[in-house]
Amino acid sequence: xxxxxxxxxxxxxxxxxxxxxxxxxxxxxxxxxxxxxxxxxxxxxxxxxxxxxxxxxxxxxxxxxxxxxxxxxxxxxxxxxxxxxxxxxxxxxxxxxxxxxxxxxxxxxxxxxxxxxxxxxxxxxxxxxxxxxxxx
Amino acid sequence: xxxxxxxxxxxxxxxxxxxxxxxxxxxxxxxxxxxxxxxxxxxxxxxxxxxxxxxxxxxxxxxxxxxxxxxxxxxx
Numbered sequence: 341x342x343x344x345x346x347x348x349x350x351x352x353x354x355x356x357x358x359x360x361x362x363x364x365x366x367x368x369x370x371x372x373x374x375x376x377x378x379x380x381x382x383x384x385x386x387x388x389x390x391x392x393x394x395x396x397x398x399x400x401x402x403x404x405x406x407x408x409x410x411x412x413x414x415x416x417x418x419x420x421x422x423x424x425x426x427x428x429x430x431x432x433x434x435x436x437x438x439x440x441x442x443x444x445x446x447x448x449x450x451x452x453x454x455x456x457x458x459x460x461x462x463x464x465x466x467x468x469x470x471x472x473x474x475x476x
Numbered sequence: 477x478x479x480x481x482x483x484x485x486x487x488x489x490x491x492x493x494x495x496x497x498x499x500x501x502x503x504x505x506x507x508x509x510x511x512x513x514x515x516x517x518x519x520x521x522x523x524x525x526x527x528x529x530x531x532x533x534x535x536x537x538x539x540x541x542x543x544x545x546x547x548x549x550x551x552x
Binding site: 345364365367368370371372373415416425429 | 485487488489490491492494495497498499525526529530531
């Protein structure tokens with residue numbers, strides 16, 4: 341086996357496009373045998389609330405449903421499906437502790453398996469990673 | 477090309493062929509050969525990259541009738 345690589349991803353926005361992109365990249369990386377760490381901060385945190393259904397940004401929000409239908413036709417799950425797949429593939433999902441406080445989001449409000457982390461904890465993971473992606 | 481199993485991923489777009497490929501290979505025994513069929517043009521780069529990163533061997537890739545065929549030997 342090639343040496344295990346690590347990747348760190350920061351998600352700071354809560355729109356459908358950012359949400360999907362982050363999880364699709366995370367799930368692909370995990371499928372390639374990579375250890376994946378995804379840190380959700382600011383508006384990215386809302387995505388982790390149980391049953392969240394992010395919308396496309398601005399006026400495009402109206403087309404979110406059409407978009408999801410099109411994605412399903414080519415085998416892509418919606419955001420909740422992507423999160424489930426991520427859990428199955430062993431992707432590590434983190435919630436920013438400060439954002440939780442600012443937005444009043446409790447650990448039990450979020451999907452199962454989310455770990456709470458501060459910036460230093462995330463940076464520690466990022467510094468050990470080959471690459472860090474910022475999605476925001 | 478000798479094959480032990482086939483994964484038909486036609487109709488699926490990136491990254492699903494890779495996600496399914498990864499799951500399928502995990503179920504197989506070392507030394508077995510998987511035939512992966514995809515009509516996602518992105519798979520032409522994705523599948524060799526996946527093989528390189530996971531240490532599995534891409535024995536052959538070809539294009540036939542608008543689909544891409546990959547023969548992957550499980551090494552790891």
